[in-house]
Amino acid sequence: MSNKQRAVLRNLPVYMALIAVSVLVLFPFFWMVTTALKEQTKIFLFPPQWLPSPVQWGNFADVFKVQPQFPLYFWNSLYTSVLVTVGTCLFAALAGFAFAKLQFPMRNLIFLVLLTGMMIPTEVTAIPMFNWFTKLQLTDTHFPLIVPPMLGAGGMFGVFLLRQFFIAVPSELDEAAKIDGCSPWTTFWRIMFPLAGPSLATLAIFTFLHSWDNYFDPLIYISSDRLFTLPVGLKLFTDTAGTEWQLLMAASVIATLPLLIVFFFAQKRFIEGVALTGLK
Amino acid sequence: MEFADVKPEPAKAVVRKGKTNRLNKHEKWYGYLFISPMVIGYVVFLLIPIIAAFSMSFTNASLLHESEFIGLGNYKKAFTEDPLFWQTVGHTLYFSLGLIPLNLILALGLAVLLNRKLPFIGFFRTAIFTPVVTSIVVWSIVWKYIFATDNGLMNQLLKLIGITGPAWLYNMELAMPVVILVSVLKNVGLNMVIFLAALQDVPKMYYEAATIDGASKRRTFFSITLPMISPSLFLALILTLIGSLKVFSQIQVMTDGGPGTSTYVLVYYIYQQAFKIFEFGYASAIAFILFFLVLVLTIVQWNLRKRWVHHEQ
Numbered sequence: 250m251s252n253k254q255r256a257v258l259r260n261l262p263v264y265m266a267l268i269a270v271s272v273l274v275l276f277p278f279f280w281m282v283t284t285a286l287k288e289q290t291k292i293f294l295f296p297p298q299w300l301p302s303p304v305q306w307g308n309f310a311d312v313f314k315v316q317p318q319f320p321l322y323f324w325n326s327l328y329t330s331v332l333v334t335v336g337t338c339l340f341a342a343l344a345g346f347a348f349a350k351l352q353f354p355m356r357n358l359i360f361l362v363l364l365t366g367m368m369i370p371t372e373v374t375a376i377p378m379f380n381w382f383t384k385l386q387l388t389d390t391h392f393p394l395i396v397p398p399m400l401g402a403g404g405m406f407g408v409f410l411l412r413q414f415f416i417a418v419p420s421e422l423d424e425a426a427k428i429d430g431c432s433p434w435t436t437f438w439r440i441m442f443p444l445a446g447p448s449l450a451t452l453a454i455f456t457f458l459h460s461w462d463n464y465f466d467p468l469i470y471i472s473s474d475r476l477f478t479l480p481v482g483l484k485l486f487t488d489t490a491g492t493e494w495q496l497l498m499a500a501s502v503i504a505t506l507p508l509l510i511v512f513f514f515a516q517k518r519f520i521e522g523v524a525l526t527g528l529k
Numbered sequence: 530m531e532f533a534d535v536k537p538e539p540a541k542a543v544v545r546k547g548k549t550n551r552l553n554k555h556e557k558w559y560g561y562l563f564i565s566p567m568v569i570g571y572v573v574f575l576l577i578p579i580i581a582a583f584s585m586s587f588t589n590a591s592l593l594h595e596s597e598f599i600g601l602g603n604y605k606k607a608f609t610e611d612p613l614f615w616q617t618v619g620h621t622l623y624f625s626l627g628l629i630p631l632n633l634i635l636a637l638g639l640a641v642l643l644n645r646k647l648p649f650i651g652f653f654r655t656a657i658f659t660p661v662v663t664s665i666v667v668w669s670i671v672w673k674y675i676f677a678t679d680n681g682l683m684n685q686l687l688k689l690i691g692i693t694g695p696a697w698l699y700n701m702e703l704a705m706p707v708v709i710l711v712s713v714l715k716n717v718g719l720n721m722v723i724f725l726a727a728l729q730d731v732p733k734m735y736y737e738a739a740t741i742d743g744a745s746k747r748r749t750f751f752s753i754t755l756p757m758i759s760p761s762l763f764l765a766l767i768l769t770l771i772g773s774l775k776v777f778s779q780i781q782v783m784t785d786g787g788p789g790t791s792t793y794v795l796v797y798y799i800y801q802q803a804f805k806i807f808e809f810g811y812a813s814a815i816a817f818i819l820f821f822l823v824l825v826l827t828i829v830q831w832n833l834r835k836r837w838v839h840h841e842q
Contacts, residue, residue, distance in 0.1 A: 263642050263645075266638075266642055267639070267653040268653075271653055271657060274656060275656055275659065277660075277668065280675060280682065293679075340566040348564065351557075352556055353557040353560035354557070359564065362571070363567060368827045370775055370820060372796050372800075372816060373582050373816040374578035374579055375803070376803050376809055377582050377813075379803070380809065397570075400574055401575055405571065433563070462665055464666055464777075465796075468804075483666055484781075487673075487782075494674055501671060505664060505667050508662055512659070516655050520658060
């Protein structure tokens, strides 16, 4: 018996508990995928069919037939989330750097005021903003999904995170750059921004997840089908596809897969990022 | 002219000082320039809207008619005339109080189990964290399918053992517990990871000392582990509570507030009032009550954290 096997056997109760929870948590993914690959007539068989037979790859193609806008939803989600993520990271890093490394009057006061923004719920500010965006004819555009999240509460969280990081960078570094004649911009862009890689990655992951998952904003701001993002498009699909669960599950697989792939490749960064920010 | 002839030396010093001043002056403007996007964002997307929402809560603003100042009318309506408001508060508390103990105890238990060097531990950590990175809408749709009345998997399994399952999400008593269960499974990985990080930060020597003193496992857990990770526990408690007060997506997807109004929660009610029937004034008042709750909890969190600061590094 190898050491590994012995360790597993000795801790059998621990493993049993962990397996039980893992099964419960992973089961929806399994059920989503098997259902997505079943024939429609096999969906409601009794007793339930655990593995699809015959495997119906055509369901994925049918999703696009029933809902031709689906690739568009995907694109809308992707490009708005990428823009929010890039913008948040850049502006949060700029502000975080200024608050940590540059001298200017009222610096700490302004920082504290910005921090209060983190606790303002979107659900509260959405009501007046909906009115203004309506007047400016910005509802039913992607503007409300991109700019307010970038520079709103999420942005303030980014400023906080990045300032924490830049404060820990030894001041010899930016002082040396200053003596060598670097402008604050050069110091930021050439020296500080690249250094912030790990913190930026954490912020980027959070922002992207949050934006990709954003349901409330598109629900209230977007009314044209072609502008929907995936969550709203999927919800609409549940209303129109009715009980064609195999199509609904196929669509869900398509909507979930990209994020899961990113997660499995960068899971260490994800989990450490959560632990890092959770402890702050 | 005369002064310049008499005292050349200080003049030199002034020149030098002037140079550093100019540098600092530049730095000042760079500073303001760098923070300006976020400051503008704060003012335009947070500060002004929150003030506008507050003042709107004293009006009867609506899409249907001109808005008028009605003082505390909306708050009076919420607290004394609108039974649905109190129901909504009740459902929100039900959700929070159901979710929090389940979530925190399960997360802590899992973190303790995962906090050991064993084969495959990393796999379990990843598995339980996976729902956290899954879209809440997808997660809710899949569970809605599992809990479907006639042919959902849950009821089919019950049928296998001869039980006719209930209409889970269309049952006044069962809809909310199902939503709570689904929400716990979605997010338990988040708190688990926070607790796991806290557990790994507890210095090993404390446990060694406890072992030497002959402390039991239970005693060690309650006297060392729990106090040492209390800041994380409290942080997770407050963040989970704030999050649960703002629950919306899973409700909107799984039950749409129903059956009847049995799963109406605060944000769902705000959504329904503001964006379905366009009663902006009343919706703002409810939104402000929510904001007030979040504000109080955040302040409590900051103050209590200071007391526990000796645990933090």
